[in-house]
Amino acid sequence: MGVIYKIDCKNCDSKTRIKEHMSNIRKHSDSHSVVSKHRLDNGHEFDWNAKIIHRENLFKKRETAEMFYIKRCCNSINSQRDTENWPDVYNDILMIA
Numbered sequence: 001m002g003v004i005y006k007i008d009c010k011n012c013d014s015k016t017r018i019k020e021h022m023s024n025i026r027k028h029s030d031s032h033s034v035v036s037k038h039r040l041d042n043g044h045e046f047d048w049n050a051k052i053i054h055r056e057n058l059f060k061k062r063e064t065a066e067m068f069y070i071k072r073c074c075n076s077i078n079s080q081r082d083t084e085n086w087p088d089v090y091n092d093i094l095m096i097a
Helices: 021-027 034-042 059-072 088-096
Strands: 002-009 046-056
Touching: 002 059, 046 059
Parallel strands: none
Antiparallel strands: 002 046
């Protein structure tokens, strides 16, 4: 079962989904994830007790659900912008959900 996670910043209201963020911070690589960039730029720490917010076996359905969660979250630091050009009706649906 594939899942979508959410992690919260301990110092502000920023939120993101967890994938390679923890390892990116540990590696100190030059290509930073949005989490490690937020941490480096602001000196903030994240609560690594990830919350599962959605479960879905099918990749495309899970990917679509993740896009909706990112769009719906007002303080997301996730850099995905897959929904920016979607019709406004989707925004209305998100407000109801």
